[in-house]
Amino acid sequence: MAVLEKGNITIHTENIFPIIKKSLYTDHEIFLRELISNGVDATSKLKMASLAGESTGEVPEPKITIAVDSTKKTLSVTDNGIGMTADEVKKYINQVAFSSAEDFITKYEKSASDLIGHFGLGFYSAFMVAKQVEIDTLSYKEGATAVHWSCDGSPEFELIESERKAVGTTITLHLQDEEGEYAEIPRVKQLVKTYCDFIPVKIVLDGEQINRQRAIWKESPQSLTDEDYLEFYRYLYPFQEAPLLWVHLNTDYPFLLNGILYFPKLKPDVDVTKGQMKLFCNQVFVSDSCEEIIPDFLMPLRGVLDSPDIPLNVSRSALTSDRTVKRIADFITKKIGAKLKSIYNEDRSKYISSWADVGTFVKYGCIKDEKFRKQVEDFIIYRTTYGEDAKAEAEAPKVEIQTDSGDDAWESVDDKENTTPSEPYTTLQEYLDRNKEKHENKVFYCSDPSTQGTYVELYKNQGLEVLFLDSFIDTNYFVPFLEREKTDVQFSRVDSELDDTLVEEDKAQEIVDPATNKTRNDIIKEIFEKALDKPQVNIKTQAIKSNDAQGTPPAMVLLPEAMRRLQEMTALMQEKTMDFPDNHILLINTSHPLIQNIIDLNKGSIVDASGNSSNAEFVNMMCLHIYDLALMAQKAFDAEGMKAFVERSNKVLTQLTQK
Numbered sequence: 001m002a003v004l005e006k007g008n009i010t011i012h013t014e015n016i017f018p019i020i021k022k023s024l025y026t027d028h029e030i031f032l033r034e035l036i037s038n039g040v041d042a043t044s045k046l047k048m049a050s051l052a053g054e055s056t057g058e059v060p061e062p063k064i065t066i067a068v069d070s071t072k073k074t075l076s077v078t079d080n081g082i083g084m085t086a087d088e089v090k091k092y093i094n095q096v097a098f099s100s101a102e103d104f105i106t107k108y109e110k111s112a113s114d115l116i117g118h119f120g121l122g123f124y125s126a127f128m129v130a131k132q133v134e135i136d137t138l139s140y141k142e143g144a145t146a147v148h149w150s151c152d153g154s155p156e157f158e159l160i161e162s163e164r165k166a167v168g169t170t171i172t173l174h175l176q177d178e179e180g181e182y183a184e185i186p187r188v189k190q191l192v193k194t195y196c197d198f199i200p201v202k203i204v205l206d207g208e209q210i211n212r213q214r215a216i217w218k219e220s221p222q223s224l225t226d227e228d229y230l231e232f233y234r235y236l237y238p239f240q241e242a243p244l245l246w247v248h249l250n251t252d253y254p255f256l257l258n259g260i261l262y263f264p265k266l267k268p269d270v271d272v273t274k275g276q277m278k279l280f281c282n283q284v285f286v287s288d289s290c291e292e293i294i295p296d297f298l299m300p301l302r303g304v305l306d307s308p309d310i311p312l313n314v315s316r317s318a319l320t321s322d323r324t325v326k327r328i329a330d331f332i333t334k335k336i337g338a339k340l341k342s343i344y345n346e347d348r349s350k351y352i353s354s355w356a357d358v359g360t361f362v363k364y365g366c367i368k369d370e371k372f373r374k375q376v377e378d379f380i381i382y383r384t385t386y387g388e389d390a391k392a393e394a395e396a397p398k399v400e401i402q403t404d405s406g407d408d409a410w411e412s413v414d415d416k417e418n419t420t421p422s423e424p425y426t427t428l429q430e431y432l433d434r435n436k437e438k439h440e441n442k443v444f445y446c447s448d449p450s451t452q453g454t455y456v457e458l459y460k461n462q463g464l465e466v467l468f469l470d471s472f473i474d475t476n477y478f479v480p481f482l483e484r485e486k487t488d489v490q491f492s493r494v495d496s497e498l499d500d501t502l503v504e505e506d507k508a509q510e511i512v513d514p515a516t517n518k519t520r521n522d523i524i525k526e527i528f529e530k531a532l533d534k535p536q537v538n539i540k541t542q543a544i545k546s547n548d549a550q551g552t553p554p555a556m557v558l559l560p561e562a563m564r565r566l567q568e569m570t571a572l573m574q575e576k577t578m579d580f581p582d583n584h585i586l587l588i589n590t591s592h593p594l595i596q597n598i599i600d601l602n603k604g605s606i607v608d609a610s611g612n613s614s615n616a617e618f619v620n621m622m623c624l625h626i627y628d629l630a631l632m633a634q635k636a637f638d639a640e641g642m643k644a645f646v647e648r649s650n651k652v653l654t655q656l657t658q659k
């Protein structure tokens, strides 16, 4: 066999292997991705040469074949691509590959582990795991001679003629002793699955195709069905609930970007700070984190991003300030906003059914990104009490959803889920417009339907509309954000105070005890103050409006808005859950018959010689009981509170049945 050339590879660092081994230690496995990528490039170059009329031979179906020998500890990657002539080997391998490797190492010696994708190391990365590398190649060019190149990692190489008959290239790695894992079939399969699953060329090992090959994000959205998107999601995230919606990105100007972003159902156990998006470069997997590329409010999105324009050989910190990356992030944000808008306009029931989760992204995005807020603010929706009755009257399985127009028109939509009918939703603007007459620029909201249900009912019964701002992001961030943004609008939680429209001109202001000049209200207050004996509880009296006095509660606990917010903020800062504040208002509903009964009972209290009165004791007990019932509507009792309540209930019942 003729030796074509023996020589020294012109590299300046005498022995760069120790450096590359050390600096890229953790990522040895990427060598396979680099070799397969080169093979894929070679097949597309052959196709291009053929299209340009440079190749007369038939272009075979592109294929990469991997072979391993675990005894000999060898691994080879064969492609049926363009191949190389002896001159090309000298040029591309001896000069280009090695000099670019040298450049790479001198440039990134210290920060290599910080690089996002390690792309650019190319062919040379084979030496991270091999003690000797051979190239056996035959160029597609007519009359080309097959050549065999071999190098043991020193700057010396040998180039001889080869017997190879098939156009293409085989790279064989004689693995270093400690890298034997790369000659094991399961390990190689796993690497191909990780890095090369979506490479558009068939990868074969042991006669079997081991990559999925199809990358639907590169296909046109028009050619894809919902099932294609869902199937792909299941493939990427097995055993996960179906995504709520998705956005297909494909642009080639001013940068190349393809991808599919899925909105997952947010589960409490999902760590929203950790990205789950996969980053690709020309269908080759690069990284499991896109943290530097996508805006952090979109972090919980899943799916793939593929862009050859994202620089992978810069450090992660440099990436965040890269102009193209910034433009890509803006583009993604804009696309998400546009997609939400189109679903809002075209498929309202889908929009509403995914809102519980999607809304969290949107609200967080509004707080974080001014441009995004402008884009989406018109279709931020809130669950409302408005039209709930209309919904109840509607025939199952139809549900009523408020239309876009903001008037009283309703559109009926089939409830796809068909189990839990959607509730009515509204935008803030619609709410304000609708309630302009009754309470201009004032929003009543409920942050917890289970503890504020009584209050919501009260508002509803009086024809006042309540919005539900009841997610974690609502109470902690979004309501304060809205208040900062909409300074002309006042947000009032249903249990913070009773709106004027809910109370009547008090009938109980007249003096009922001429001896002391006390009004009926003064007396009620006194009875309760004495019974409760809790100076922190501020007892107030008001007559709650109602057509049915029995239907309203005899007393309610109120937490003034400003005070409650302060306590919530403090609790949040201390990372504690807020205890129910001892300082609160107990509002006694003076129009409730029970309160009148208590006054009457109290009047009849006759104190015996020992200073006791059976009525007085009973009145005390009733007051405490009314207070407990009001508290109960707001919070769960602890063990001690519950015990006292149950004991007292039994006493009250016993006494009542004795009479």
Ligand SMILES: Nc1ncnc2c1ncn2[C@@H]1O[C@H](COP(=O)(O)OP(=O)(O)OP(=O)(O)O)[C@@H](O)[C@H]1O
Pocket (backbone or CB within 6 Å): 034, 038, 039, 042, 079, 081, 082, 083, 084, 092, 093, 096, 097, 098, 100, 119, 120, 121, 122, 123, 124, 169
């Ligand atoms: N399997 C192959 N078939 C044909 N030519 C190849 C093959 N592998 C490498 N080459 C040639 O060697 C050159 C250097 O390869 P190397 O992988 O070092 O860098 P690259 O592919 O140009 O860039 P990258 O750093 O992105 O991998 C290639 O540009 C190509 O011309």
